[in-house]
Amino acid sequence: MNPAQSTARRKPATPPPPVSVFPFNSGSLLSVSDLTLEGVGRVLTRATELEQMSPLRRGSILAKRRLALLFYESSTRTRTSFELAAKALGADTTLVSSLSSSIEKGESLKDTGLTLRALGAEGIILRHPSSGAAWLLEASTRLPVINAGDGMHEHPTQALLDLRTLVMHLRPGLREVNDQTLAGVTVSIVGDVLHSRVARSNMLLLPRLGARVLLCGPKELLPDMATSSGPGIEIERDFETALRASTAVMMLRIQAERLAGLKLDLNDYKGKYQLTGQLLATHAPKALVLHPGPIIRGMEITAGVADGPQSMILEQVMHGVAIRMAVVERALTSAGRPAAQEPKKGDLA
Numbered sequence: 001m002n003p004a005q006s007t008a009r010r011k012p013a014t015p016p017p018p019v020s021v022f023p024f025n026s027g028s029l030l031s032v033s034d035l036t037l038e039g040v041g042r043v044l045t046r047a048t049e050l051e052q053m054s055p056l057r058r059g060s061i062l063a064k065r066r067l068a069l070l071f072y073e074s075s076t077r078t079r080t081s082f083e084l085a086a087k088a089l090g091a092d093t094t095l096v097s098s099l100s101s102s103i104e105k106g107e108s109l110k111d112t113g114l115t116l117r118a119l120g121a122e123g124i125i126l127r128h129p130s131s132g133a134a135w136l137l138e139a140s141t142r143l144p145v146i147n148a149g150d151g152m153h154e155h156p157t158q159a160l161l162d163l164r165t166l167v168m169h170l171r172p173g174l175r176e177v178n179d180q181t182l183a184g185v186t187v188s189i190v191g192d193v194l195h196s197r198v199a200r201s202n203m204l205l206l207p208r209l210g211a212r213v214l215l216c217g218p219k220e221l222l223p224d225m226a227t228s229s230g231p232g233i234e235i236e237r238d239f240e241t242a243l244r245a246s247t248a249v250m251m252l253r254i255q256a257e258r259l260a261g262l263k264l265d266l267n268d269y270k271g272k273y274q275l276t277g278q279l280l281a282t283h284a285p286k287a288l289v290l291h292p293g294p295i296i297r298g299m300e301i302t303a304g305v306a307d308g309p310q311s312m313i314l315e316q317v318m319h320g321v322a323i324r325m326a327v328v329e330r331a332l333t334s335a336g337r338p339a340a341q342e343p344k345k346g347d348l349a
């Protein structure tokens with residue numbers, strides 16, 4: 001055999017596994033997958049420590065540090081709780097919204113981020129209608145970036161506060177998070193899964209702690225391919241069956257702003273997927289009812305359920321402040337790469 005033949009028969013070398021360059025800055029939280037299970041545990045523990053700390057001590061942790069909130073989409077809960085969380089730690093915050101800034105004049109996300117950095121922002125909290133926007137901003141600025149919701153993609157702090165809500169009720173006194181923490185727990189996520197970044201982040205997080213996630217909704221809002229989303233995730237189209245299996249049920253709003261021509265018969269939808277008091281009493285009398293908000297009373301959930309004893313909706317909102325304190329502290333105190341480091345040629349920018 002000549003050397004050429006031997007080379008031709010040699011098995012090709014196995015390519016190395018893909019290595020993500022993200023996040024560039026170890027303070028960033030772009031995806032809930034940026035956190036190891038240990039990291040998730042640290043956020044939960046730190047949220048409680050910060051919540052219980054005296055306001056004076058807490059307020060010195062990030063005294064005079066500068067954080068920009070860059071919001072290209074409307075928000076009540078996320079924006080307010082990030083602002084309250086940062087201020088509780090002593091940080092100075094500034095809000096830049098797409099409607100009252102030079103974004104309206106056409107300034108790009110990259111240039112807006114670089115401008116905020118030049119103005120002294122040490123971290124940016126971003127909400128944006130485009131999936132992946134937080135990654136682009138981080139690559140452009142190298143600042144710690146916290147993803148406060150990017151399009152239909154992810155909303156990591158919402159998943160963390162949802163987890164805190166579940167743990168407080170189902171595993172009170174929990175000391176350590178591991179892959180069995182939510183063993184035996186079934187969380188049904190119901191409604192507009194297709195457009196929901198909250199669903200996506202919860203689907204990435206909850207199965208890692210041992211939970212089973214049931215996705216429930218019509219094909220228009222929950223295509224069959226969602227079954228390939230990962231282990232621990234299943235589709236159950238029948239709402240009553242999903243309810244009977246649920247330790248917790250997470251209702252989702254139909255995101256009318258992202259339907260883009262998709263026609264839905266809303267009366268039919270309500271008949272099949274609206275959470276009513278009667279359905280809850282019959283099929284899931286002990287289940288926790290979650291909703292990331294905003295809720296549309298009379299559409300995906302009745303007023304009676306939203307205000308009822310099983311509703312965790314306002315508790316979720318409260319957990320948002322504690323979780324975001326921990327995430328903001330992590331962003332600004334993490335030993336990330338230097339914020340002023342310029343992107344190198346070939347980096348995504």
Ligand code: CP
Pocket residue numbers: 074075076077078079149158292293294
């Ligand atoms: N849950 C959530 O993201 O709510 P907001 O859009 O009000 O921030």
